[in-house]
Amino acid sequence: MEGNMMTTLNLVLMGLPGAGKGTQAQKIVDEFKIPHISTGDIFRAAMKNGTEMGIEAKKYIDQGNLVPDSVTDGIVEERLSEDDTNAGFMLDGYPRNIDQAHALETMTTKLDKSINAVINIHVDPAVLVERLSGRFICKNCGATYHKLYNPPKVEGTCDVCGHHEFYQREDDKPETVKNRIAVNTKLNTPLIDFYNEKKLLYTVNGDQDINDVYKEIQKVLRAI
Incomplete structure (x- = not known):
């Protein structure tokens, strides 16, 4: 793509937990030099900077409540x-549901920054x-x-201290993960249908080497 021929990349990145979204997000940002907007980061920034929506979000978070869509949408629009x-x-981590997808469509049309690709990194849930x-x-x-990517050198023995007792965090237990x-x-399913229709x-197939996943993403982004 020559100089000014390049289309602005306005992306949404999707994928289930563990699909490798973080790794691919970093590679996209490094190559295409676009800001990575993760909802967690912008929430923290909006609260720290005391923006109108940041103050609103803080009220809910301080009480341990979920931030309503209207506030999340407002923070993304800001x-x-x-x-x-x-x-x-x-965008990474937004939209999370179909109402947010409609809100995103409205705000990006208003800002003249319409989404031109939604990359979904697919890996079999099993x-x-x-x-x-x-x-x-x-x-x-x-x-x-x-157990798959980094087992101890000797099964049942810690490489570092030689002990034999191990445990799993609640978050990592198969039932919790499932x-x-x-x-x-x-x-995600309604969002995938929504963007597919559009x-x-x-x-892209996320069940392959990290660099091969990125090659697939590159192919999509360079074709836009």
């Missing part, structure tokens, strides 16, 4: 109104359960292992 998004951006529930920790020294993936699948959805 962030997308900033000048650094004029040359493109990548593979994700294995990826996410494989982590275990040495009870004695806290060294972290993974539940988390089921909840996220339920949220011909904005590009699904």
Whole structure:
């Protein structure tokens, strides 16, 4: 793509927990030099900067409540109104549901920054359960292992301190992981259908080497 021929990349990045979204997000940002807008980060920034929506969000968070869509939408719109998004951006963690997807469509039309691609990193949920529930920790020294990617050199013995007792965090237990993936699948399915109908959805295979996943993403983004 030559000089000014390049289309502004306004992306949404999707994927279930464990699909490798964080790794791919970093690669996209490094190559295409667009701001990575993750809802967690912009919430923290809006609260720290005391923006109108940040103050509103803080009220809910301080009480341990979920931030309503209207406030989340407001914080995203505040962030997308900033000048650094004029040359493109990548949203991560938003939209989370169909109402937010409609709100995003409205605000990006208003700001003249319409989404032109939704990248969905797809990995079979059974593979994700294995990826996410494989982590275990040495009870004695806290060294972290993974049964698939980083097992101890000698089975049942910690490489660091030689102890033999390990445990799993609640978050990493297969049942917890299965539940988390089921909840996220339920949220993501209507979004996938929504963007598919709009011909904005590009699904890439996340169950391959990290660099091969990125090659697939690159192909999509360079074609836009």
